Amino acid sequence: MTDRDRTGRYASPPCMAGEVAPEYFDPLAVDPDQARDVARWRRAERSRLRAARQALTVQERAAIDLALAGHLRDLLETRFGALRGRGLSAYWPIKGEPDLRPLMSALHEAGVTIALPLVETRAAPLVFRRWSPQTKMVRGDWNIPVPPPEAEALTPQITLAPLVGWDCAGYRLGYGGGYFDRTLAALSPRPFTIGTGVQAARLKTIFPQPHDIRLDAIVTEAGPQVLPGPGQS
Numbered sequence: 001m002t003d004r005d006r007t008g009r010y011a012s013p014p015c016m017a018g019e020v021a022p023e024y025f026d027p028l029a030v031d032p033d034q035a036r037d038v039a040r041w042r043r044a045e046r047s048r049l050r051a052a053r054q055a056l057t058v059q060e061r062a063a064i065d066l067a068l069a070g071h072l073r074d075l076l077e078t079r080f081g082a083l084r085g086r087g088l089s090a091y092w093p094i095k096g097e098p099d100l101r102p103l104m105s106a107l108h109e110a111g112v113t114i115a116l117p118l119v120e121t122r123a124a125p126l127v128f129r130r131w132s133p134q135t136k137m138v139r140g141d142w143n144i145p146v147p148p149p150e151a152e153a154l155t156p157q158i159t160l161a162p163l164v165g166w167d168c169a170g171y172r173l174g175y176g177g178g179y180f181d182r183t184l185a186a187l188s189p190r191p192f193t194i195g196t197g198v199q200a201a202r203l204k205t206i207f208p209q210p211h212d213i214r215l216d217a218i219v220t221e222a223g224p225q226v227l228p229g230p231g232q233s
Contacts, residue, residue, distance in 0.1 A: 038207045053096035067221035069103040084111030089156035105133045118146045125186040163197025170214040170227040173206045184213045
């Protein structure tokens with residue numbers, strides 16, 4: 001890992017969604033005033049949670065990364081059994097996000113097809129390009145390294161969603177651009193989606209709105225989180 005990697009200047013484009021589309025607003029909300037109140041609350045919570053995450057020490061980050069990666073691999077193997085041949089979309093860490101790149105490399109060596117999400121068209125669903133430790137990245141939108149255009153496009157069976165915050169109902173507080181929700185809504189079949197983040201970012205609720213899509217699982221350094229079944233809250 002280079003010093004530039006450690007500073008978090010580079011990432012897959014979805015992680016920059018809040019900067020890309022800070023005006024993102026759900027047009028399907030039942031009550032526009034309520035939706036705007038939630039949007040303001042979410043902006044404040046994003047700032048608070050990101051500051052807390054950035055304040056973690058190097059040692060704390062390393063411990064979180066190691067524990068989370070172990071729990072995540074256990075969950076994948078328990079849920080899916082043999083992983084060889086399956087497609088998994090991961091992400092490039094920024095802004096103190098858990099760094100799962102060693103796990104990405106290990107899964108690649110185990111025969112998992114790894115992809116990274118990126119933005120080809122703004123305010124549209126993400127696309128996924130195949131990645132390996134040998135991939136020569138190119139500069140995409142916002143000067144961010146991404147797999148090159150000739151990299152294989154694919155639709156993953158499993159996708160990891162970085163969490164700024166999360167609640168026990170299985171909803172994700174992301175960066176505010178709406179890219180992940182747009183993507184999940186557009187994919188059929190929808191991939192099994194796992195939120196990954198720090199335990200301290202748990203919220204009582206994110207006040208889910210009509211565009212928010214529940215995750216299938218959440219994993220933190222404390223382990224997989226128990227989510228309510230369909231129809232439960």
